[in-house]
Amino acid sequence: MDFTLPTGSGFWNPIAWLIAFIVSLLIVYIIRSFGRRDYKKDTEQVKPFLSGNVEEPDKLMLKSENLYWGFKESMKGYYQMMKKLHTGDLRDYVLWFIIVIILLFVVVEVI
Numbered sequence: 427m428d429f430t431l432p433t434g435s436g437f438w439n440p441i442a443w444l445i446a447f448i449v450s451l452l453i454v455y456i457i458r459s460f461g462r463r464d465y466k467k468d469t470e471q472v473k474p475f476l477s478g479n480v481e482e483p484d485k486l487m488l489k490s491e492n493l494y495w496g497f498k499e500s501m502k503g504y505y506q507m508m509k510k511l512h513t514g515d516l517r518d519y520v521l522w523f524i525i526v527i528i529l530l531f532v533v534v535e536v537i
Contacts, residue, residue: 465471
């Protein structure tokens with residue numbers, strides 16, 4: 427009995443995928459077995475640290491404005507322009523959507 431399902435771009439065989447999945451799990455298990463055996467859960471080893479300094483988890487939190495500072499700083503001109511265009515009115519967004527769709531149709535027709 428052949429379990430192969432031919433498709434337009436290849437084939438799909440569930441037995442082959444099952445074997446590949448089992449082999450992948452075996453490889454993961456072998457790699458995991460090379461791990462450190464001296465790790466102890468619920469000890470000092472699990473405390474978070476920042477550059478070697480043990481810190482409380484609350485002090486390690488980053489605010490989003492700090493996290494995205496470089497991105498926002500490099501795109502400052504774009505954001506200022508978008509703030510001017512932003513009205514908060516849903517009708518404006520629907521209008522822009524319709525304009526973009528019309529432009530796409532025009533471009534597709536020309537091509």
